[in-house]
Amino acid sequence: MISDSRKRINQAKAQASELKDLRQELFLSISRVDEELATLNKEQERLSDSIRDRERLLSALRRMPKEILAHIFVHTLVFPFPRVPPPNPRSGDWSVFPPSRNPLLSIALVSHNWKDVLVAFPNLWSYVNIVVDRLPSNSYARFIGKQISRSGQSPLSISISHGGGTGPSCALPDAVLTTLFTASHRIICLHLHLPGRYFPSVQQLPLSFPILQELYIHSSSDTAEVGEHLDFDYLPQLRVLDVTDISDMHSSSPPWDQITQFSNTHVQPGHGPPVHSALATLKAMSQLSVCRLSLDMQSLTVIAEETTLTELKSLSLSSVYRQGFGLSPVIPFLLSHLTLPALSDLSVTCLVGVNTRDQDVTFSSIRHLLERCSSPLTSLSFSNGEIQKEDLIHILTYTPTLQDLRLTNIGKGALTKDITDALRDSIDDPDTKAKAPAFVPSLHTLHLIGHIEFLTDDLITMIESRRACDPCNLKSVNVCRFVDWRREKDEEATILGFQPVLEVLREEGLDVTVSSRRTT
Known part of the structure; x- marks a missing residue:
């Protein structure tokens, strides 16, 4: 009987131990659940705050006049598509212009109000990017026709570029040529970024654009002589002409006297x-x-x-x-x-x-x-x-109108103490009796980068002298001294020692930077 009782005691102890372990596991589970609940609550609060912020933003946007929204939407447009290196340089093309989705198509899906803005302001659709690739002509016709239709009667800005396809075509698709012809009376800005082999096909049409003001032409291949294919008929409003990688633009016929x-x-x-x-x-x-x-x-053997x-x-x-x-x-x-x-x-x-x-x-x-x-x-x-030092001093001495001077990657012998001395000199204004710079009195920006031979002390003295003049025009000074590896540490220590003085100048409103760069 005693033996049975002891067995029952042991069994009870074992059961009690199991229950204690179970209780501990439940406590741990409850603790983990509490932690997960706290995390979920924080995430819920974060998302709610984000929703409220976006709702406030969207609410403000919804209340904006349609004219303001249209102005904002214009800045989402990418026109023309940016130039990138070609995926296959052996194709002979130096650059290509891969397409991207028109953001207006996404904007139209946001809300009815935004979609209404796109309808009310057809000029948003007047920026037309046409990327020539290996697509059938009817694909271009659908895309171009739809966008030009949405643009109403707004003046058009059209960019025709090459997408980088390596197909055998050497001519623009018929739909693109048709667009140039039928919409020519509405085109105010035209970009032609094409391999040289495409330009002969452009000449198939009379290049007559009555309101065209800006023309950008880029031969994006190894063919630079395409000017002969740019025989323009009628460009009475052309004012801006930008050509890239075309060596014989003089062979073309734009109205030069208008540019x-x-x-x-x-x-x-x-x-x-x-x-x-x-x-x-x-x-x-x-x-x-x-x-x-x-x-x-x-070689310069010609007489001009x-x-x-x-x-x-x-x-x-x-x-x-x-x-x-x-x-x-x-x-x-x-x-x-x-x-x-x-x-x-x-x-x-x-x-x-x-x-x-x-x-x-x-x-x-x-x-x-x-x-x-x-x-x-x-x-x-x-x-x-x-630079010869004498040439620089002559310009400083005899160009009193100079306001902005930037010299970058300059060799030895030019940027000496004579330069800072000339910029430091002052005279008494006979009218106001105040000090005025003797040379380039209106100078507000001075950037000198290269082999600088004047001391940083000379620079600070010059700056303080000009700052003491009335009026004080100096606003920005950037000096970067080229040093070899043997002097690099010493120069860094010198610049560090002048930081308190430079910081005072910055607090007074001068944008000043003094640095060094190792040269090989």
Whole structure:
């Protein structure tokens, strides 16, 4: 009997132990459930807050006038499609323009109100991207017809580009050509970004666009001579002409005397125009006010005429490096044949595509241009070239209108203490008796990057001197000194020591940066 009782006690203990274990497991499960509930509650609160925020935003958008919504929707458009490198470089195409979905199609699905905006403002549909690929012509016809129909009678901006297909076609689809013909009276802006082999088919139509104001042409293949296929009939409103990778634009027939903004650049070496052709083209543009030119290094054996452009205010020049014998810096030749009495903005970038600097003759040609023309220059940017110190000092001394000076990747011997001394000098204004800078009194931006030989102390002294003048025009200073690896640590320590002074200048409103860069 005692033995049975002990067995029952042991059994009861075992059962009690199992129940305790079960209770512990239940406690742990309840704890985990509580944690999961807390997590779910937090997620629910986060989502609810997000919904409330979006509802507030959407509520504000819904209350916006349709005119404001239409203005917002315009900024969602991608026009024209951006250029990207080709997937198959061996195809001979330097760039392609892959398509993307029109965001207006997604906007129309958001709400009836937004869809009504797209109907009420047909000009939203007037930006037409046509990507030529290996599609049947009727596919283009449906897409183009639908979008142009939605645009009502709004002036059209049309971009025709190549999607990168490697099919054998060398002509634009009939539907695209038909669009150019039937909608020509409504096209205000036209982009043609096509391989050179497509341009002969463009010539099948009379290129007559009564309201066209902006024309962008880009040969995206190894064929740069397509100007002969651009025989324009009637472009009475054309003002902006932008060409890329076309070397013989002088062979085409746009109304040169109407052009006010002209750009002729190239991505591939050898696709730039001959300098004598560029000068002849410039001479034909009597109304030109903004110009951007990219020129290859080339042999300069031709004789060119002097060209005067009385309306030109902004000129951007770049030279592209090419291998070969007898090739000369081309920018000095161009500038020596130009007279620009109204020039206010000049930007020069030398030897694009190679890690070397142009000869100092290029910057000297800038000095001679300003000296010869007495141009009211306010902005000068120069990159990747050597500079004679005397040329720079002459420009600082005799260009009182200069406001913005940016010199980048400059060689040795130019950026010396003489430069900071010239910028530091001040005179007494006879009227106000206040101090005024002796040279370039209106200078507000000074960016110097390269082999700098003046001390940081000299720079700070110059800045403080100009800041003490009345009025104080200096707003932005960026100085980056090229140093070799042996002086890199010392230069970093020097700059660090000047940080308190620089911080005071920043607190006073000057945007100032002093840094260094290792050179190989």
